[in-house]
Amino acid sequence: MPELPEVERARQVLLGALDREIADIDDTDDWVCRPHRPGDIANALAGGRLVEAHRRGKAMWCETETADGSAGPRLGIHLGMGGRLIVSGDDGEQAGGEPDRPDRSPRKPEWDRFTVTFADGGQLRLFDKRRLGRVRLEPDIDALGPDAEDITPAQFRERIARGRSAVKARLLDQSVLAGVGNLLADETLWQARIRPSVPADELTRTELDRLHRALESSLRAAIEKGGVHTGEVIGERNADGACPRCGAPMLHGTVGGRSTWWCSAEQQ
DNA sequence: ACTCGTGTTAGCTG
DNA sequence: TCAGCTAACACGAG
Numbered sequence: 138m139p140e141l142p143e144v145e146r147a148r149q150v151l152l153g154a155l156d157r158e159i160a161d162i163d164d165t166d167d168w169v170c171r172p173h174r175p176g177d178i179a180n181a182l183a184g185g186r187l188v189e190a191h192r193r194g195k196a197m198w199c200e201t202e203t204a205d206g207s208a209g210p211r212l213g214i215h216l217g218m219g220g221r222l223i224v225s226g227d228d229g230e231q232a233g234g235e236p237d238r239p240d241r242s243p244r245k246p247e248w249d250r251f252t253v254t255f256a257d258g259g260q261l262r263l264f265d266k267r268r269l270g271r272v273r274l275e276p277d278i279d280a281l282g283p284d285a286e287d288i289t290p291a292q293f294r295e296r297i298a299r300g301r302s303a304v305k306a307r308l309l310d311q312s313v314l315a316g317v318g319n320l321l322a323d324e325t326l327w328q329a330r331i332r333p334s335v336p337a338d339e340l341t342r343t344e345l346d347r348l349h350r351a352l353e354s355s356l357r358a359a360i361e362k363g364g365v366h367t368g369e370v371i372g373e374r375n376a377d378g379a380c381p382r383c384g385a386p387m388l389h390g391t392v393g394g395r396s397t398w399w400c401s402a403e404q405q
Numbered sequence: 406a407c408t409c410g411t412g413t414t415a416g417c418t419g
Numbered sequence: 420t421c422a423g424c425t426a427a428c429a430c431g432a433g
Contacts, residue, residue: 140411168428195412218412219430248430267429269412302422311413320411365411394424396410 139216141285141316142359144195147216151190151197151261153224153232158256159185169250169265170272178212181274182253185209187261193284194315198276213276217269220250227257285316285356293349298337304348305333306393317352319395324355324368327380332404333392370398 139147162179164170170178184204191198195216201209214222225231251263251272263270283292296314297307307313308322317325326333329351331344340348359365369381378387385402 143411215413217428218410265429266431267412269428271413300421306422309412318411395412 139195139218139220140318140321140359140365141194141356143364144192144197144216144316145360146363147222148190148192148197150222150224150232151187151199151214153226154253154255154261155187155190155199157186157259159183159187159253160256161254163249163252163254164272166250166268168268169263169270173273178272178274181210182212187212187253193278193281194311195318196276196278196281196315198278210274211276213271213273213278214251214263215271215276216263217265217267217271219267220263220265220270223260223262223264225259225262227255227259229259281311281315282313283315285314285352288314288349290346290349293352294342294345297348298340298345301336301338303334303392304331304337304340305395305397307337308352309393309395316356318365319397320365320368321352321355321359322395323398324359324365324370325352327370327398327400327404328355330400330403333397333399370400 159182162182164173164178165175167175182201185202187199188202189200196213197215198211198213201212203209223231248264248266249262250265250268250270253261263272282296293314297304300307305322305326308317308325309319323333325348329344329348331340331348355368359367379385380387380400380403383400383402385400387398388401389396389398391397
């Protein structure tokens, strides 16, 4: 699920985990917590607290303090493809949404991949069936490009148009621009009427500006409606194979190594 | 039964 | 150096 809009909601959940004393950490999943060894994260943070929750693109991290009040290591959290954060208070009440349709597939404790237990009895959990999420100390935030919400038109043109890759591949490259995932990329290109496979350096200035405006509007819509799956094309994708705007057939293929939909008439 | 996928990253190849 | 591919993770949906 998570692209930028969903991750921002997860960050809001994470705020509920701040300023609470950390009593215990389960970091025994050595895939999710790689390259650390089990116990590394627990030893670094036990007795301390999380004090700030930040986000850049799809990456989140917390500033921490150790027991004596000095700065601790940053704790990086990435939700991967389907991870969710769940925070419970000292009363056991949870925030963070229901993990994965609890009615039909009851939550399995073994899908908690990382758990912080606070001294007040509450918890912060990373719930992630597929184990594609990641938790690590001192994540390299600077490897990411500017956040998709903050990038200026000039920055956008300069970064996206560099190189011969397909423009969709540039949008998806988190070191170019942070926060755009597969669905949001399709939605944005459709709104801008640009074919996903066009080499990035063949885009005109007009097209790049149009693409940037489309990114802003599709991001805004996704944040308002509660997720990228609410996009105009994305929501319709498989319905009847027709473009919701002009009715021409939607085409499907692989661009930048990812499943891609585009309008046969408008995105040429 | 079998393929595909809202993500990332190391490692390989041309 | 750049661009593109693969595997790894593990599960649900179609």
